[in-house]
Amino acid sequence: MRNEHMKKIKHTTVISALAIVTSLLSCKKDKDLSPLPAPVNNPPEVITSLHLTFVDSSNISSVQTFKFRDPDGDGGNPPVQRDTIKISANKTYSVSVSFFDETKNPIANITNEINNEKNDHQLFFNFSGVNVQSFYLDKDGNNLPIGLMNLWRVKATSNGTVKVVLKHQPGIKNNSQSTGESDADVDFQLKIQ
Amino acid sequence: MKFNLKIVILVFISCLAKAQTCNLSFRGCIADADNGEHLSFAIVKLVELDKTLQTNTEGEFEFQKVCAGNYKLLVKHFGCRDTVYNVTIKNSKRITFKLPHAAHNLNEIDIMDKRVEIKSTQTESKLSAEELEKLKGQTLGDVLKNVSGVTTLNTGGTISKPMLHGMQGYRLLLLNNGIRQEGQQWGNEHAPEIDPFIAKRVSVIKGANAIRYGSDAIAGVVLIQPNELPDTAGINGEINLVGLSNGRTGAANAMLEGSFSKIKGFAWRVQGSVKQSGNIKTPNYYITNTGIKEFNYSYALGYHRKKWGVEMYYSQFNTSIGIFRGSHIGNLTDLQNALTRGKPFDSAAVFSYTIGRPNQEATHELIKGLAHYHFASKWRLKLQYAWQYNARKEFDLRRLTNEEKITGIINPDLDLYITSQTVQSILEHDNINNFRGEFGTSYMYQENVYQGRFFIPNYIANSYGIYATERYVKPHFEAELGVRYDVKDLQSYFYNSDKIWTNEKRIFNNLSYNLGLIFKPTQKLNLFVNGGSAWRAPAPNELYSNGVHQGLASIERGDNLLKTEICYNITTSLIYQTTKLKLEATAYHNQFQNFIYLNPTNTLELTIRGAFPVFNYEQANVRISGIDLKGDYQINKHLSMQSKVMFVRGFNKRINDYLIYMPSDRADLGITYSLKETTTIKKTKLQLITQYVNKQWRVPQNTDFAPPPSSYYLVNAELSTQVNFKKQPLCFHFSVVNLLNTVYREYLDRFRYFTDAAGVSYNLRITLPLNLYQPKNKTKDTTS
Incomplete structure (x- = not known):
């Protein structure tokens, strides 16, 4: 009789020990889900828009800005604005490039962040069908070009395109367009009048 | 003088006698005492000689070169009571041992309740303990690749997802210690978050009809199990150390388990493992940022009485994985640059353990509770609860x-x-009029x-399932029917x-069902035929994903109107086994x-x-079929041959073209030389394995970024041995993977666009079994 009683106590002790150990040793807290709210953390920054600002070096009050805008980012709705660049023949322009994240409110200007990481970024301009020479006006800490500030020598009247490419090249920047990942890659129609 | 001569003669005669009688062969067969069914994979041990064997699929075993005498034979089998038989061997003979079922011996207090394994008519391929031993420190996918029919979908050398018959992810169910593994299976670079060191019993059930595990086991089920908790008093353990030269990988695992003689039926186990590796090296360069860090642990507690038992299990898996930097591309131009370059832009990089971005961190936790109760002599009720948490950054x-x-x-992007x-x-019943x-x-x-x-x-998902299976078992024939809703x-x-x-x-x-038949015309031949249907609901990514798949330069769009995917499957297998030859052939057809x-x-x-480019999730009628072959041949007592061949064919009827990402045809051939055993050095084996992988030329037109890579040929070599220092055994396993340092790329490796696969690696594994405490053994003899 006593033996059986002891046995029962033994059973209960072992089982409750199991239960206690189980509850004590568990574990990472899972995220509180209900009622499944919208995500709290914002998505990371993305580039949605690129602006090219042209200043005529013979007339610095003549400022033109051409834009590519895809405010909801990659995928989703198609880009809402894709300007044709119209500039004058036989002129010299200073051309600055700026980048924005329009998914943020207010719209975030990312140009400064790129400039802060200038050792890891470079812009490239590929012309086709037009006679334009582009020169870098800015340099990074390793004396390599960045491309946020440029000088364009525009020649005769023509129609063509310019591809503006922003490369992210952390630790591997070597003044080559085929290195690293493309953060922006936009084709603009270019009309030299 | 006379006296001396007598002794000499006596010694001579006894030597002669010994020489004659030590060449005996002791053959036997282990059968279920209950129904006479032959028990495969039972462990039989000749206690005095410390020789252990496993019975074959026919339940047979054979000890060779046994001396005449009295022996104790210990027999262990899943679901049966460990039994010691006293055997007298005078001449070569064959004895059938009838092993009592655990459930029928409840009158003895020291017999603990054990799990009843209900086998099924489905084709099941297992990895032996020996095979698992030499795969320690590998990823789970690489372990499973050793089962015929299994390949992997890789993201470099460190992330590998198991693929059965060309199907993976949601179509291949993974059961980790009896619980379906639930994580973010949709990702091609999301390897299952399971510590391979836990896996002591690994098997793969082939075919769409493993209905007791779920409706969605379309390709089949992978079962990953730790050992059963110990049932004899004492404390045992194991330490594993692994070093791989490629990636300068180090891994260690330690396990301790025990059972007390004072609290009968109470058993415990703790286990933990760590792993670190750095940049993987191809024959010509390092692949940057391909390191891995892993930290895992688990523990289990169990309490078993005559008629009932409870168990709990906890495991935690933590990994941090570097993703090869050159595989992270911004757009199609970057991809084109990578393809024309043919090797990573930073191929001059050096070795490093550092994990930089892009990288992944994943944690997986599992708590499981299990209770079972024998409420009648042949009936058992099992209740199981599990909680799983998977975090991925x-x-x-x-x-x-x-x-x-x-x-x-730094905020994670995903x-x-x-x-x-x-x-x-689960309500189980044992043999009732040949039905279980x-x-x-x-x-x-x-x-x-x-x-x-x-x-x-x-999302919130609720899944409800109900099923029933019955199996009719006769010595030469079995039939099974299962239905699930x-x-x-x-x-x-x-x-x-x-x-x-x-x-x-x-x-x-939906409904899933399975009809299976086994024919056993002779002891040597088994024929399995299974047919059935399984289905799966579209996954959340297939319904709702919408956006750029980072690193892949493509836009993926889900379709929220997708319907249920249904698979009709027929799988037939043939197993032929003699003492020298073992053949396994499986043919399957899946109609989707x-x-x-x-x-x-x-x-x-x-x-x-x-x-x-835009990719949409769409549906089509598709077929996947193929053949797996496996053969082992014992040429003589030292030399044996192992071979494995597989073919998979996938065809999409809607576009009238091949299915993308199907494994190409491949064949393995191995030759093993076993050395003679001595008292201190045992199980010494030398093995040479060659693998040929054909080019996958059956690919759909205009869907891939690059054509499939060429065929390749790999050679691996292995040497394993067990050294006994007094009573302490120590197992060594040395292997060279990709011995010829072959440059190759595998079609099912997502890094093949950017880099070659890993080069040569020299691997050393040491296993140290521990026997820390053993109280006086109280095994009872049951037969004489």
Whole structure:
């Protein structure tokens, strides 16, 4: 009789020990889900828009800005604005490039962040069908070009395109367009009048 | 003088006698005392000689070169009581041992309740303990690759997802210690979060009809089990040390388990493992940022009495994986640059353990509770509850925001948390008029939450299942019928195209069934035929994903109207086994209705990074069929041959073209030389394995970024041995993988666009079994 009683106590002790150990040793807290709210953390920054600002070096009050805008980012709705660049023949322009994240409110200007990481970024301009020479006006800490500030020598009247490419090249920047990942890659129609 | 001569003669005669009688062969067969069924994979041990064997599929074993005398034979089998037989061997003979079933010996207090294994008519391929031993420290996918029919979908050398008959992810069910593994299976670079060191029993069930595990086991089921908790008093353990030269990988695992003589039936186990590796080296260069860090542990407690038992299990898996930097591309131009370059842009890189971005961090936790009760001599009830939590963070190689730079806290780009709870009840019955079977119900509640970038929605899913299987067993014939019905509801929460937080509910239900037959015309030949149907509900990413798949330069669009995917399957297997030859052949055919796949639309979508190709999730009628062959041949007592061949064919009837990402044809051939055993050095084996992998030329037109890589040929060599220092055994396993340092790329490796696969690696594994404490053994003799 006593033996059986002891046995029962033994059973209960072992089982409750199991239960206690189980509850004590568990574990990472899972995220509180209900009622499944919208995500709290914002998505990371993305580039949605690129602006090219042209200043005529013979007339610095003549400022033109051409834009590519895809405010909801990659995928989703198609880009809402894709300007044709119209500039004058036989002129010299200073051309600055700026980048924005329009998914943020207010719209975030990312140009400064790129400039802060200038050792890891470079812009490239590929012309086709037009006679334009582009020169870098800015340099990074390793004396390599960045491309946020440029000088364009525009020649005769023509129609063509310019591809503006922003490369992210952390630790591997070597003044080559085929290195690293493309953060922006936009084709603009270019009309030299 | 006379006296001396007598002694000499006596010694001579006894030597002679010994020489004659020590060449005896002791053959036997282990059978279930209950129904006479022959028990395969039973452990038989000749205690005095310390020789252990495993019975073959016919339940047979053979000890060779046994001396005449009295022996104790210890027999262990899953679901049976460990039994010691006293055997007198005078001449070579064959004895059948009838092993009592655990459930029928409840009158003895020291016999603990054990799990009843209900085998099924399905084809099941297992990895032996020896095979598992030499795969320690590998990824789970690489371990499973050793089962015929299994290949892997790799993301470099460190991330590998098991693929059975060309199917993976949601189509291949993984059972970790009896619990279905629930994580973010949709990702091709999301390897199962399971510590391979836990896996002591690994088997793969082939065919779409493993209905007791779930309706969605379309390709089959992978079962990963730790050992049973010990049932004899004492403390045992094992230490594993692994070093691989490629990646300068180090891994260690330690396990301790025990049972007390004072509290009968109470058993415990603790286990932990760590692993670190650095950059993997191809024959010509290092692949940057391919390191791995892993830290895992588990523990189990069990308490078993005569008629009932409870068990709990906890495991935690933590990994941090570097993703090869050159594989992270911004757009199609980058991809084209990588393809024309043919090797990584930073191929001059050196070795490093550092894990930088892009990288992944994943944690998986599992708590399991199991209770079972024998309420009648042949009936058992099992209740199982499990809680699983899977957190996954993925970090892209991108510009840090000013805030991240200031705080130093980098937000993951993909941040997903999935919690799953499963409850199962199973009612099993043992042999009643040659029928055995089980009835079960299951319920799963699952929640997924994301932070940061959208890729799959938040969702709540409920799955309900009910099933029944019955198996009719006769010595030369078996038949099985199983039926299952499941309902799944999925409530998803996401931003719609107008940026409004919205939700949508879908309900799926269907029937799955299986009919299986086994014919055993002779002891040597078994023929398995299984047919049935399985289905799966479309996964949340297939329904709702919408956006750029980072690193792949493509836009993926889900379709929220996708229907249930249904698979009709027929699998036949043939097993032929003699003492010298073992042949296993499996042929299968899967006919899919509404197979869900990513279909290229041939349209491009403009983004600020250029034009991206668009892929839509669509459905088609598809067929996947193939053949797995496996053969072992014992040439003589030292030399044996092993071979493995597989073919898979996938065809999409809608586009009248091949299915993408099917494994190419491959064949393995191995030769093993076993050395003579001495008292101190045992199980010494030298093995040379060659593998030929054909080029996958059966690919759909215009859907891949690059043509499939060429065929390749690999050579591996292995040497394993067990050294006994007094009573302490120590196992060594040395191997050279990719011995010829062959440059190759595998079609099913997502890094093949960017880099060669890993080069030569010299691997050393040491296993140290521990016997720390053993009270006086109280085994009872049952037969004489």
